[in-house]
Amino acid sequence: MPEPTPTKRDAFGSSLGAFAATLGSAVGLGNIWKFPYLTGSNGGAAFVLTYLLAVALAALPVMVVEHAIGRHLRVDAVQAYARIVPRQRFWAAIGWAGLASSLLIMAFYTDVAGWVLAYVFKSLGAFVSGAPLTPATFQALVGGTWEPVLWQLAVLTITVGVVAAGVSGGIEKVTKTLMPLLLLLLLACDVRALTLPGASAGVAYLFTPDLSKLSSAVLLSALGLAFFKLSLGMGTMTTYGSYLPDDTRLVPNATRVALADTLVSLLAGLAIFPAVFALGDTPAGGPGLLFVTIPRVFAQMPGGELFTALFFVLAAVATLGAMVSLMEVPVAWLIRSARLRRPTAALLTALFMAVLGIPATLSQGPALSHLRVLGRDLFSLFDFVSSNVLLPLGGLAVTVVGGWLVPRAVLRDEMSKGHGEPAWYDAGVHVLVRYVTPVLILLILLHSLGLLGG
Numbered sequence: 001m002p003e004p005t006p007t008k009r010d011a012f013g014s015s016l017g018a019f020a021a022t023l024g025s026a027v028g029l030g031n032i033w034k035f036p037y038l039t040g041s042n043g044g045a046a047f048v049l050t051y052l053l054a055v056a057l058a059a060l061p062v063m064v065v066e067h068a069i070g071r072h073l074r075v076d077a078v079q080a081y082a083r084i085v086p087r088q089r090f091w092a093a094i095g096w097a098g099l100a101s102s103l104l105i106m107a108f109y110t111d112v113a114g115w116v117l118a119y120v121f122k123s124l125g126a127f128v129s130g131a132p133l134t135p136a137t138f139q140a141l142v143g144g145t146w147e148p149v150l151w152q153l154a155v156l157t158i159t160v161g162v163v164a165a166g167v168s169g170g171i172e173k174v175t176k177t178l179m180p181l182l183l184l185l186l187l188a189c190d191v192r193a194l195t196l197p198g199a200s201a202g203v204a205y206l207f208t209p210d211l212s213k214l215s216s217a218v219l220l221s222a223l224g225l226a227f228f229k230l231s232l233g234m235g236t237m238t239t240y241g242s243y244l245p246d247d248t249r250l251v252p253n254a255t256r257v258a259l260a261d262t263l264v265s266l267l268a269g270l271a272i273f274p275a276v277f278a279l280g281d282t283p284a285g286g287p288g289l290l291f292v293t294i295p296r297v298f299a300q301m302p303g304g305e306l307f308t309a310l311f312f313v314l315a316a317v318a319t320l321g322a323m324v325s326l327m328e329v330p331v332a333w334l335i336r337s338a339r340l341r342r343p344t345a346a347l348l349t350a351l352f353m354a355v356l357g358i359p360a361t362l363s364q365g366p367a368l369s370h371l372r373v374l375g376r377d378l379f380s381l382f383d384f385v386s387s388n389v390l391l392p393l394g395g396l397a398v399t400v401v402g403g404w405l406v407p408r409a410v411l412r413d414e415m416s417k418g419h420g421e422p423a424w425y426d427a428g429v430h431v432l433v434r435y436v437t438p439v440l441i442l443l444i445l446l447h448s449l450g451l452l453g454g
């Protein structure tokens, strides 16, 4: 059946806007929540080093391929993979899996983002009243019924507002404003943390690799993080690729996004670890690092509550660009396939996200904590299935499509569009995507499914 001619699609207005939106998708809880706690529990600098390798060898080439496929076809992810290999429409499964991942990730992501938003207000309240935030504050929030759900709905509503306003008028505009703000807030937190007496131990922890800490488990969790971090393997970057202007240079753009995103992770680490060490805490804080350790650490220094508030504003800003990109995958699909108007598509998507997200949130408190599926509560189940199964599988499928099935000339043309890039860009991406990345991803996948030791 011939595809209907699409009506004019919204797109990013400039390469700078495209960079901001892509970076906005990459930067999120991954930098501020997952990166520090994984670094903390996997041996500091040795993990950071491995992560950098994973970004360069696996994540970066996949981002270029996703952008190339998206821009080549200028359609949503389901349609892009249905069409990219002639007569093999079943690759659309990558897009379908992407839709499922976006709903599952949003289910737990909006839960944590809701806690972040709550903490903006709670820390401001603590600043005004002088009553410090304690671990009990966090327990009460997470274990509550109405409170976390209402924060989650607030977060979803804000995300709908941005997505409904359009690709250029909403996503691009908001991320272009928020990314510099995020950097400023991060630097303010860094200056505060780094000027504490004893901060250098935290800096050393982040930058002096102890190579004896390296293990296959560390290597593989760094790879998994690289994919989650750069929003890969689930159609997000394919969808964003379909909005990239023709003059955006794919390899330099993806490289800048990966570098800037890594910088944000390191700056977040520099705000957290020096403060943790200076105040005699331990770095391995697990997921609670953000909500329990940060307020406790900052509360011990002058003006601490204000910095805690600043830190959570920063985290909230970071989550927005990521959530917007997660919502955009189903929204782009609904706009094309069901011919819905963008605001209607955004609302409908949010409704589905709430249907999955509310039980995930309630699974952290008495209401649903007893419910176990495959031995996990819903929150952990959604995180596990999306991050450890669907993303690596999606990433693997993208490398098969991009490295083996799509004619190399298609990717080369996208990479050099209007510029004539150095030949080694094409050669490098080709070799990585065809041989190196799939093997690495296969390793993550087998590892996370427990089929490989470590």
Ligand code: PFF
Residues within 6 Å of the ligand: 025, 026, 027, 028, 029, 030, 031, 105, 228, 229, 230, 231, 232, 234, 236, 237, 322, 323, 325, 326
């Ligand atoms: N990259 C985001 C983060 O690190 O927080 C999370 C994310 C966003 C994952 C979008 C996947 C995605 F499609």
